[in-house]
Amino acid sequence: MSERDVERSVSQTVRAQLALRDMILSGRLRPGERISELQAVDITGVSRTPVRLALVRLEDEGLLQAIPSGGFMVKAFTERDILDSIELRGTLEGLAARFAAERGVGARSLEPLKECLADLDQLVRQDPISVEAFSAYVTMNARFHALLNELSASAPLIREIDRVSALPFASPSAFVMAQSALPEAHQILLIGQDHHRVVVDAIENREGARAEAVMREHSRLAARNLRLAIRNRTHLDLLPALALLKSPVE
Amino acid sequence: MSERDVERSVSQTVRAQLALRDMILSGRLRPGERISELQAVDITGVSRTPVRLALVRLEDEGLLQAIPSGGFMVKAFTERDILDSIELRGTLEGLAARFAAERGVGARSLEPLKECLADLDQLVRQDPISVEAFSAYVTMNARFHALLNELSASAPLIREIDRVSALPFASPSAFVMAQSALPEAHQILLIGQDHHRVVVDAIENREGARAEAVMREHSRLAARNLRLAIRNRTHLDLLPALALLKSPVE
DNA sequence: TGAGTGCAGTATGTATACAGAAAACGCGGA
DNA sequence: TCCGCGTTTTCTGTATACATACTGCACTCA
Numbered sequence: 001m002s003e004r005d006v007e008r009s010v011s012q013t014v015r016a017q018l019a020l021r022d023m024i025l026s027g028r029l030r031p032g033e034r035i036s037e038l039q040a041v042d043i044t045g046v047s048r049t050p051v052r053l054a055l056v057r058l059e060d061e062g063l064l065q066a067i068p069s070g071g072f073m074v075k076a077f078t079e080r081d082i083l084d085s086i087e088l089r090g091t092l093e094g095l096a097a098r099f100a101a102e103r104g105v106g107a108r109s110l111e112p113l114k115e116c117l118a119d120l121d122q123l124v125r126q127d128p129i130s131v132e133a134f135s136a137y138v139t140m141n142a143r144f145h146a147l148l149n150e151l152s153a154s155a156p157l158i159r160e161i162d163r164v165s166a167l168p169f170a171s172p173s174a175f176v177m178a179q180s181a182l183p184e185a186h187q188i189l190l191i192g193q194d195h196h197r198v199v200v201d202a203i204e205n206r207e208g209a210r211a212e213a214v215m216r217e218h219s220r221l222a223a224r225n226l227r228l229a230i231r232n233r234t235h236l237d238l239l240p241a242l243a244l245l246k247s248p249v250e
Numbered sequence: 251m252s253e254r255d256v257e258r259s260v261s262q263t264v265r266a267q268l269a270l271r272d273m274i275l276s277g278r279l280r281p282g283e284r285i286s287e288l289q290a291v292d293i294t295g296v297s298r299t300p301v302r303l304a305l306v307r308l309e310d311e312g313l314l315q316a317i318p319s320g321g322f323m324v325k326a327f328t329e330r331d332i333l334d335s336i337e338l339r340g341t342l343e344g345l346a347a348r349f350a351a352e353r354g355v356g357a358r359s360l361e362p363l364k365e366c367l368a369d370l371d372q373l374v375r376q377d378p379i380s381v382e383a384f385s386a387y388v389t390m391n392a393r394f395h396a397l398l399n400e401l402s403a404s405a406p407l408i409r410e411i412d413r414v415s416a417l418p419f420a421s422p423s424a425f426v427m428a429q430s431a432l433p434e435a436h437q438i439l440l441i442g443q444d445h446h447r448v449v450v451d452a453i454e455n456r457e458g459a460r461a462e463a464v465m466r467e468h469s470r471l472a473a474r475n476l477r478l479a480i481r482n483r484t485h486l487d488l489l490p491a492l493a494l495l496k497s498p499v500e
Numbered sequence: 501t502g503a504g505t506g507c508a509g510t511a512t513g514t515a516t517a518c519a520g521a522a523a524a525c526g527c528g529g530a
Numbered sequence: 531t532c533c534g535c536g537t538t539t540t541c542t543g544t545a546t547a548c549a550t551a552c553t554g555c556a557c558t559c560a
Contacts, residue, residue: 012514036541047515049299052542056303060310062409069522070542084404088345095341099334154334156417159312164410262544286511297545302512319552320512 016044016054024063024074025168027243031076034067062167063244076246077169079230083223085170090219092161093145093172096152097211101203105151110204113151116144117196124193127186134180137189138173144196145172148215151203169241175225181235182228192221266294266304274313274324275418277493281326284317312417313494326496327419329480333473335420340469342411343399343422347461350401351453359401360454366394367446374443377436384430387439388423394446395422398465401453419491425475431485432478442471 020040023029040051055072058064064072120140123133145165149158165171179185195218202211229239236242270290273279290301305322308314314322370390373383399411415421429435445468452461479489486492 038541048542049514049516052303053306053513056306062406080404081406084349085406088342088407088410091341091345092338095338154330156312156331156335157338160338160410160414163413167406288511298512299544299546303543 012046012050013053013057016040016046016051017057019044020054020058021061021063024058025240025243027240029074031074031244031246034071034073035064036071075244077244078246082169082226082241082245085164085167086219086223086226087216089161089164089170089172090216092157092164093149093219094212094215096149096154096157096161097199097203097215098208099154099157100148100151101206101208101211103153104206105203109151110200113144113147113200116140116147117200120144120193120196124189129180129186129189131180134177138176141176141192142171142173148199169226169244172219172222174241175222175229175239178229178235178238179225181238182225182232184228188221188225192218195221262296262300263303263307266290266296266301267307269294270304270308271311271313274308275490275493277490279324281324281494281496284321284323285314286321325494327494328496332419332476332491332495335414335417336469336473336476337466339411339414339420339422340466342407342414343395343469344462344465346399346402346404346407346411347449347453347465348458349404349407350398351456351458351461353403354456355401355453360450363394363397363401363450366390366397367450370394370443370446374439379430379436379439381430384427388426391426391442392421392423398449419476419494422469422472424491425472425479425489428479428485428488429475431488432475432482434478438471438475442468445471 020029020035020043023043029035035055037048037051037055040055041048044051044054055064059066059072063075065075067073120137123129123137123140126133129137149161152158168174179188182188195214199211199214199218202208202214226239229236230242270279270285270293273293279285285305287298287301287305290305291298294301294304305314309316309322313325315325317323370387373379373387373390376383379387395415399408402408418424429438432438445464449461449464449468452458452464476489479485480492
């Protein structure tokens with residue numbers, strides 16, 4: 001589908017949602033700033049009805065906050081909020097891994113996960129790793145996590161994981177690109193990939209506690225990446241999510 | 251505020267949301283049933299704009315499901331979904347308790363929780379427990395859980411806990427009333443109250459792992475209640491949430 | 501007889517007009 | 531100069547009209 005087709009086929013609501021999200025994540029709308037419907041109409045070019053729907057959607061996506069007297073403002077996050085959200089995701093993914101392990105998954109449903117694991121191995125093996133490989137890693141990593149979550153076979157859980165991961169700084173791949181600029185980059189990637197390997201092994205052997213613990217620790221890698229990237233102040237431009245911080249680090 | 255004042259002051263959107271939620275939870279709208287906007291307009295008496303907003307809100311509350319081609323249907327849950335949601339809540343509350351324990355809370359902020367604990371003790375001490383006491387327990391229990399979650403001092407976490415607990419069958423007090431009809435009622439209440447005591451103790455002593463484990467187990471009490479109530483088929487009318495089950499037990 | 505097509509009815513998506521409430525602004529007085 | 535109050539403007543909440551997409555049914559043709 002060409003871009004023009006997309007523009008034609010996608011609903012005005014979705015279009016407004018995308019445009020507004022982009023404005024927020026790029027920092028053109030500052031945290032704490034009130035965003036009026038009329039202003040949103042100007043930005044997006046669609047009428048108030050779909051704009052309003054988009055605002056509601058962005059609210060429960062977590063990017064906006066409702067003002068008691070009506071209207072919305074851009075939500076402001078602290079560094080602690082971000083770290084907590086990562087821990088939260090890790091906890092949920094840990095639960096998913098434990099469910100998968102305890103309930104047992106057939107060899108067939110484990111197959112796609114193992115293929116994904118092998119693909120990731122291919123990418124990680126390079127030294128040094130190209131930027132393209134990093135980019136491919138991000139895609140494949142997201143796929144791995146999605147497959148893993150599905151193995152829990154728990155719709156309510158998957159729903160919550162998706163919700164938490166929708167926050168731009170809490171997704172499994174949020175800081176991989178930023179990490180690419182770090183000297184420890186390759187090392188961190190190798191460790192992360194080992195986590196992947198271990199969790200698959202644990203699920204296969206029905207070791208629920210192990211699977212859970214590893215996925216929790218896995219998420220803490222993202223937390224470490226974030227802290228490293230902020231401290232080193234290297235390539236902060238690779239961390240668009242930081243535009244949401246109450247007091248910007250830059 | 252009198253009921254008429256509420257009707258006057260509350261927005262049409264909220265009114266529609268309440269009316270529709272009531273229809274769903276009472277089973278007058280069946281799981282899987284499509285619910286058109288026009289139908290919702292008839293039910294609620296407000297116009298399409300607020301009705302549509304209410305439908306969107308109910309969707310991310312988890313009671314409705316979006317149909318790909320447009321519109322919404324009442325979501326259907328399996329017994330497994332319900333049990334998973336309870337485990338999910340337990341996991342999140344466990345994380346909250348661990349945060350509280352690890353980060354440390356001052357004696358002053360622990361005070362309201364301890365008062366709440368004492369109040370619950372008063373209620374539980376009765377034997378046999380009156381229906382009024384059960385009802386009071388539900389209220390006080392909800393307060394205890396809310397206070398506990400706040401001790402985590404983590405806005406993202408509290409947000410998710412509130413969201414999960416909004417599901418009518420996943421809240422901490424969902425099955426307490428049903429439990430009141432069980433012969434094991436008093437016993438179960440005493441055990442639950444002991445969990446409460448232990449988690450406060452663990453937080454006070456900064457025992458994060460213990461606090462987390464206890465809150466997880468605490469949620470499993472709700473799961474046991476649910477299973478008992480369903481098996482015994484006693485007072486299923488006290489379990490309005492069962493109207494959401496794909497294949498009703500009754 | 502079965503499958504496909506066209507039409508009617510109905511649903512949702514969108515734009516816009518209007519009313520009421522909140523906020524911003526300026527003016528006057530202490 | 532600062533505070534309070536009234537006015538004006540702007541914003542949100544709501545209703546409704548219109549356009550478009552979808553669904554279901556009947557009819558036709560192979």
